[in-house]
Amino acid sequence: MAKPLQIEVYNPNGKYRVVSTKSMPGTRWINLLVEQDCRLEICTQKKTILSVEDIISLIGNKCDGVIGQLTEDWGETLFSALSRAGGKAFSNMAVGYNNVDVNAANKYGVAVGNTPGVLTETTAELAASLSLSAARRIVEADNFMRAGLYDGWLPHLFVGNLLKGQTVGVIGAGRIGSAYARMMVEGFKMNLIYYDLYQATRLEKFVTAYGQFLKANGEQPVTWKRASSMEEVLREADVISLHPILDKTTYHLINKERLAMMKKEAILVNCSRGPVIHEVALVEHLKANPMFRVGLDVFEDEPYMKPGLADMKNAIVVPHIASASKWTREGMATLAALNVLGKIKGYPVWSDTNRVEPFLDEKSRPPAACPSIVNSKSLGLPVSKL
Ligand SMILES: NC(=O)C1=CN([C@@H]2O[C@H](COP(=O)(O)OP(=O)(O)OC[C@H]3O[C@@H](n4cnc5c(N)ncnc54)[C@H](O)[C@@H]3O)[C@@H](O)[C@H]2O)C=CC1
Numbered sequence: 081m082a083k084p085l086q087i088e089v090y091n092p093n094g095k096y097r098v099v100s101t102k103s104m105p106g107t108r109w110i111n112l113l114v115e116q117d118c119r120l121e122i123c124t125q126k127k128t129i130l131s132v133e134d135i136i137s138l139i140g141n142k143c144d145g146v147i148g149q150l151t152e153d154w155g156e157t158l159f160s161a162l163s164r165a166g167g168k169a170f171s172n173m174a175v176g177y178n179n180v181d182v183n184a185a186n187k188y189g190v191a192v193g194n195t196p197g198v199l200t201e202t203t204a205e206l207a208a209s210l211s212l213s214a215a216r217r218i219v220e221a222d223n224f225m226r227a228g229l230y231d232g233w234l235p236h237l238f239v240g241n242l243l244k245g246q247t248v249g250v251i252g253a254g255r256i257g258s259a260y261a262r263m264m265v266e267g268f269k270m271n272l273i274y275y276d277l278y279q280a281t282r283l284e285k286f287v288t289a290y291g292q293f294l295k296a297n298g299e300q301p302v303t304w305k306r307a308s309s310m311e312e313v314l315r316e317a318d319v320i321s322l323h324p325i326l327d328k329t330t331y332h333l334i335n336k337e338r339l340a341m342m343k344k345e346a347i348l349v350n351c352s353r354g355p356v357i358h359e360v361a362l363v364e365h366l367k368a369n370p371m372f373r374v375g376l377d378v379f380e381d382e383p384y385m386k387p388g389l390a391d392m393k394n395a396i397v398v399p400h401i402a403s404a405s406k407w408t409r410e411g412m413a414t415l416a417a418l419n420v421l422g423k424i425k426g427y428p429v430w431s432d433t434n435r436v437e438p439f440l441d442e443k444s445r446p447p448a449a450c451p452s453i454v455n456s457k458s459l460g461l462p463v464s465k466l
């Protein structure tokens with residue numbers, strides 16, 4: 081038999097057994113579970129990605145709910161194991177839940193939580209950072225300095241792109257895409273072109289009002305356009321940031337043909353999910369177009385990069401850290417814990433997943449509701465009146 085994984089236990093005599101497959105930042109999420117009569121078991125095994133077998137052993141024979149991570153494969157096997165152990169609650173500590181087979185969860189009547197909203201600005205800020213770093217070649221220049229190659233100012237040294245007055249393209253203008261668009265429009269006075277299946281009305285209103293403000297102050301106004309196709313964004317934008325969900329419609333959305341449509345000196349940023357880009361095609365495109373630059377937070381086969389990517393000077397690569405601010409990560413832990421706790425307690429689901437602030441206010445008790453359950457309709461869960 082496999083050796084049991086290391087765990088840390090809080091409130092051993094708690095009535096409900098909740099498992100967290102990883103230690104998560106902050107203590108509020110732990111306190112909230114313990115105060116509500118949960119025995120909390122946190123897996124502390126030094127292994128970054130737990131296997132399905134590892135998680136089955138953590139679930140054991142009796143488990144009321146699990147807080148899991150985006151690196152885990154939550155499908156038929158795990159949901160049936162959780163259901164056999166009497167559990168009806170699972171939450172990803174992430175807003176994206178492409179690692180979860182929601183149909184399998186529905187089959188076993190398990191609620192699936194996610195953590196929207198609390199990571200919107202933090203993730204958009206990293207996308208903005210990658211955009212700037214790529215435009216101004218910051219990582220290349222930093223490496224050059226450290227290598228002792230700087231021997232004086234030169235007119236051609238690390239010349240990059242000016243963002244002001246250029247066009248920023250956003251594909252997937254939901255919470256994060258819209259926040260990123262605002263940062264680039266407001267911060268750098270870029271014009272916006274976006275593509276989404278739905279109209280981003282609030283974003284459009286914001287850019288219109290900001291353009292009027294600039295005009296009234298004698299400055300060049302910014303503009304916006306909702307593209308009728310993704311290709312229109314690819315052809316027109318100077319900087320393009322990807323923020324859709326990952327599903328069948330967005331898998332390899334950026335492929336060889338679409339890369340070829342982009343400007344030769346364009347910047348492409350991806351803080352959504354790796355498989356949205358055909359990474360092999362991207363490496364070829366980077367090789368053939370040295371002035372084309374990318375900023376990547378996510379990769380097709382995480383934790384790996386496709387061969388050749390790490391050698392490309394025109395690529396900036398960071399290890400899936402877009403949501404990694406202290407406030408956000410603690411908030412994600414809180415929302416994930418409250419999703420699981422709320423379902424265990426039989427609370428209704430929160431009515432507006434874009435408004436999760438009441439759950440994050442450390443000075444007051446969180447509402448008696450599950451902040452965000454993605455399959456609440458399929459399971460027929462009641463909606464909170466709060
Ligand atoms: N790198 C990281 O650490 C992080 C990554 N993410 C990723 O970002 C994604 C987006 O998060 P939110 O903005 O909160 O979600 P959201 O649901 O508010 O926005 C997603 C947008 O994508 C649009 N969309 C869906 N299919 C599309 C298609 N085929 N073409 C164009 N647009 C399409 C939707 O209409 C929606 O507006 C998450 O699902 C997650 O995968 C989120 C947080 C951190």
Ligand SMILES: O=C(O)C(=O)CO
Pocket residue numbers: 150173174175176177199402403
């Ligand atoms: O929340 C997500 O979807 C992430 O990728 C990590 O924050």
